[in-house]
Amino acid sequence: MTRRLLGTLFAMLTASALVGTAPAEAATTTFAGTVALSNCSGSVVKPPEASLDDPALVLSNGHCLQEGFPDPGEVIVDKPSSRTFSLLSKDGRSSLGTLKAKKLLYATMTDTDVSLYQLNTSYAKIKSTYGIAPLTLSPTRPSAGIAMDVVSGYWKKIYSCNIDGFVHELHEADWVWKDSIRYTSACKTIGGTSGSPIIETSTGKVVGVNNTGNESGQRCTMNNPCEVDAAGNVTVRQGINYGEQTYQLTSCLSHSELDLANPNCRAPKP
16 A cells, blocks of 8 residues: 655745734644654544543554555454554654554554554643644544645655545555545655645644555556546546545544444444
């Protein structure tokens, strides 16, 4: 699976001041909350209603598991794990320390491409030890056209573009993902950025997780996903990259634990 990477510049929303008025405060995406995995990127994320005293969660891709790719139709839940993550400083220039998983809470490559690790420490402890607050998972579906940043902890690079639209089904080799985010061409992510959070710049919240892109123009093959619409028509967009939405996860989590029985939970189940 493509692990997206290659850096562009930091996305900054600069404030402009009119004569006689105070300038608006600039909104800037940083590396705060991001982590580097052994093979991918990730982020410390908090569901909207979770407590700071709850165990912290790390978001990445299903295809970033050390054990290999989950099979189509496979959903992994509550599996012991001791995986480690390097927590980045706000400027991305250094590692503040190592975080360790307690278990792989959830992972799949069916309908989406996501993994969630539960750590052996809380959000509050990470904040008090390293001065880093978690990123918040947005509970609402993002809109086409919004400005977004893909923040790669593995490569310490930020890619800035917009949501170009949404894909009915994204097919890559044996896997199918639904309602994927298509980026505008400015986000030229390549290998290593898989698992990076997609951050809506206006809110600073996580709306998705970066996962793939069409590298060489092939049709529906590994590292060359294709778009399939509701009528079955196939479109290949060479050089265009994609991510998976994460708002669905918020209704499947309760205090950093899985709640797949919640009737509002739309994530794939075992």
